[in-house]
Amino acid sequence: MNYPERLNTAIPNDKRKISGESLYGLIEELYPICRSITGDGLRKSLQIIQEKIPLNICELPTGTSVFDWTIPKEWNINDAWIKNSKGEKIVDFNESNLHIVNYSIPVDKNIRLDELKAHLHSIPDEPELVPYRTSYYEERWGFCLSHNQLESLRDDVYHVYIDSSLKEGSMSYGELLIEGETEEEVLINAHICHPSLCNDNLSGVSVAVHLAESLLDEDCRYSYRFLFIPSTIGAIAWLALHEENIDKVRHGLVLACVGDTGNVTYKTSRHGQAEIDRIAEYVLNESGDTYDIRPFSPTGNERQFSSPAFNLPVGCFMRTPFGEFPEYHTSADDLSFVKPGALADSFSKLKKMIDVIENNGTYLNLNPKCEPNLGSRGLYSTSGGRVESKINQEAILWVLNYTDGEHSLLDIAEMSGLNFKQLKQAVVNLERVNLLKRLS
Amino acid sequence: MNYPERLNTAIPNDKRKISGESLYGLIEELYPICRSITGDGLRKSLQIIQEKIPLNICELPTGTSVFDWTIPKEWNINDAWIKNSKGEKIVDFNESNLHIVNYSIPVDKNIRLDELKAHLHSIPDEPELVPYRTSYYEERWGFCLSHNQLESLRDDVYHVYIDSSLKEGSMSYGELLIEGETEEEVLINAHICHPSLCNDNLSGVSVAVHLAESLLDEDCRYSYRFLFIPSTIGAIAWLALHEENIDKVRHGLVLACVGDTGNVTYKTSRHGQAEIDRIAEYVLNESGDTYDIRPFSPTGNERQFSSPAFNLPVGCFMRTPFGEFPEYHTSADDLSFVKPGALADSFSKLKKMIDVIENNGTYLNLNPKCEPNLGSRGLYSTSGGRVESKINQEAILWVLNYTDGEHSLLDIAEMSGLNFKQLKQAVVNLERVNLLKRLS
């Protein structure tokens, strides 16, 4: 196998730096749709993505067993409202799909306030926000509204109407495999089951779509598998279907809440020091920006990939972590909460991580007894001089010293404090004069 | 083997929190007795303990070989004093048994001040305190007194009188084995050879007695062996007698100086990261109180248990370490120096350590491929809600993720920051629905 050409190939700038507007635009397009873990909203969202990347949309029928779980009935909704006795719509699904408890069963009846209240959800501490609530696995109906509105409801007879259906159908998810030189895979995952919520997780969806797009016409060493799946059941289903090939996954990333203006937070894989974890820390550290590395905890979609039988090296790339911003799971996680600049920054850092994933490797110094005569090979300045050339010599000395078969380029970058790109260049130069060969 | 019932059994409050007064009361009872490494004072002290717990009082005859040592002659004392030429008792054993150098041989003669001074011990830096001195292995006689008194002695002829005996006899020690489900033992040791000194170590003796008492009618997983032994020679003798069964000891604690008002200090076992060491740190950390963890050093009775051939996992639980408080080995280590509250706090923390010792274990997740469907088993709230129930779900997720056969509950507690009790409850709940089984 021979990688040097690729190492030398600079990725064009336009691929690395994508405009925040494009990232934001896809969020705008997906925002109004009422998604859930099944149903037409999810399906339509995947079709929109399919216009950008050649996504494979998969359908898993209701009732399919996936490990300890069963694919639930498919949920769809047309309309929902609450009217007061004057016939005024006081809560309307068409204004915001957060008003309906996701997976609500149909209802059409008049009830008194007392009875209605058992079906209403609000956030007393955030009285102006509408919460996001679901009831996937217990048949219920309910509405969500601001606490201010809830408090203002008068004793009255209300007409509640939900035109939804819960029927045999299927769970949809999207998958795109971009084949690389090897069958070893990098898994990139974004959950796509939330309705009109931007940071959680249309931001992750949009960044993942754009990462996929940017990789489509690159020659990659790894194969990249992008998954746009419902939370929990989606990850479980995918793992159940791909159990036999799961050992192909060499690196993985869950993208969630990557559009707010907070600093980047990276939650490590369960292993804690997997290559992906070290790459994340290396890239974040080199960025000069403030960031936070957190140890693994069994939360989020990553906990399925990290369950004991799989224990995949999957980290989670976020900005402000889910549950730690007040807008989380409320109507305030809207189009104003995510920013083009933050999305572009997330994209750029992830692209740099992919660059290191692609170019990391272990090499062997073919002249391990003392330093080779670099000057005779044009790799050592005989007259001294410019700072840049001096740094390259330093990179060459580091690469020569640690290409003992036990250290990767990432190891050398961490030890030397030198830039990964400089070390790659040193590798290219040393391979050219047959002083180095790739091991893995 | 099946432990879940016990895990679920809350230890009654009255057992966990014993009154400081009871702990202090035993010290008061033992304080006046003149103990040594042999003799009737030691024997009487063990008999007083026997009134509280079914102690086995053992006697090892003078001359018995124990490893490199020999059990010494038994020492007893009836009376001792110094009179001046007017016949006034100026130093009197009956006022404080610290006045006599422990193991002093008999004497009855008139001597001048110059000669007397060679037999007098004081602490120039603490001129009001009477020191504690011994001469077990070299036949001597001597008196201890305050430096102020020593300085005030006039040139005179003094009558020195020690009515003691050093004869063939035996060394006494007390032992109590509380049998548990397994033969694996937790060794709890307090030295009992010091005369009227409270913190060192009637405090350790009293806390050990009360711990034993509290475990007597519990169903324990481990067997608990309590040792009330003389320093050095006692530990050596016990190890020599029990050498063949020494590998039953899985955890051990030396209790010393546990009644002063200083913070708790824990000195680790020689291993440094033995389970007992990690349990101590976990419990002390969770208490919220200030504490100090120190690395092992070959001092105190623990050095015999930790000698290279045994290297037992025995830590040392103290408040202010021996030698680090000015009252140490002086008449100021009296009944006013130890406090009921401090004793109760030591007892309580040790009881919590025993709780973790008992309940720590390794379990296996029987559904390791992704998260099991907890909702269908009543272990996941379908409607969200109270903080307490949310925490339990978190505990369940942590337990499920790390019960891979390689992590103990203590590991999970350390990683998650969750309370040990919550994790135990999660284990009980998961065992109930057959999602978990105990490995060890």
Next chain:
Amino acid sequence: MNYPERLNTAIPNDKRKISGESLYGLIEELYPICRSITGDGLRKSLQIIQEKIPLNICELPTGTSVFDWTIPKEWNINDAWIKNSKGEKIVDFNESNLHIVNYSIPVDKNIRLDELKAHLHSIPDEPELVPYRTSYYEERWGFCLSHNQLESLRDDVYHVYIDSSLKEGSMSYGELLIEGETEEEVLINAHICHPSLCNDNLSGVSVAVHLAESLLDEDCRYSYRFLFIPSTIGAIAWLALHEENIDKVRHGLVLACVGDTGNVTYKTSRHGQAEIDRIAEYVLNESGDTYDIRPFSPTGNERQFSSPAFNLPVGCFMRTPFGEFPEYHTSADDLSFVKPGALADSFSKLKKMIDVIENNGTYLNLNPKCEPNLGSRGLYSTSGGRVESKINQEAILWVLNYTDGEHSLLDIAEMSGLNFKQLKQAVVNLERVNLLKRLS
């Protein structure tokens, strides 16, 4: 094997503390000579050293292959100058040998300023200093001068004259093996190829010479090999010649820049935690002086010893590291830059390191079951007392506890915080009463 006598032998004070003046004196003697990686200046320097220690001066002929390199032609120089059109010598080799680019080829011609400037070297940022420049592997000629002088040169026709030769000859280096009880070697290396520069590296040369002198009539456990070699090519050549015996090297030190008044800096071996690295840290820490420990980097002569195929445990002992003081490789690294006191301090710390190298070892406690009866062997005070004797007992207890075959004396010193000398004394005492035997 039996070492106790040596352990007990205090090294006489006059050997440990050598006068800074003697160290400085040798630098003064060597300073005027124009050295290079070959030639008579190097040869003469080795002869001066030979007057102090029985150095073996080796000659490797031009053209000899040493790994990937070839011994270059021998360079010698008699005179060199630049005259202006008035016949005034404006740059003169006889004033400072730094004025000539080391390894300049002969030249004798008149040239205009423009052409001359291509052959002149200065330091614009340090306009008063003359730089040190070389061109070993490309045939060039050139002069070095202060930037002030360079700037002041008028348009003129200059006569440049270099009376040098570049011919078949040999590369000289000096080697001294002081044989010890074992064939295991301690390698001590100082590069000796620089012309009139003091800290880099006549300081290292002088300290190495004096260390060798001090070891000549000692009975050492290790064999000590001192190398006075040219940079890079010298180390490569020596390694090529000694490849078969290279595994005898158990510890190594490169001495460079050890005469300035900065704090000591120790750069670890490539291993990072080799015994030599731990000894350096132990000695520096115990000195109470400020110091800096740096991780390995593949620079300096040490990078040849540390190339992947050899990976020798060679650290680098410096004061201010090369390249980090402004005088480095300039005319300011002169006799005023190095100080007798700094040289003496470097010598003393290195001597202490050698002391630990010599005396470190692994012992076995022959009475590992509990503490042996030290009192019966005269190793335990029965009456208590002086602080010093107390410390010795502590040292004895630490040694007894950790001489389990898995800990060296250095391990015990690090753990206990006790002085290495106290621990050695404890070893001597315990060996005397057959409680300890040496393992390695």
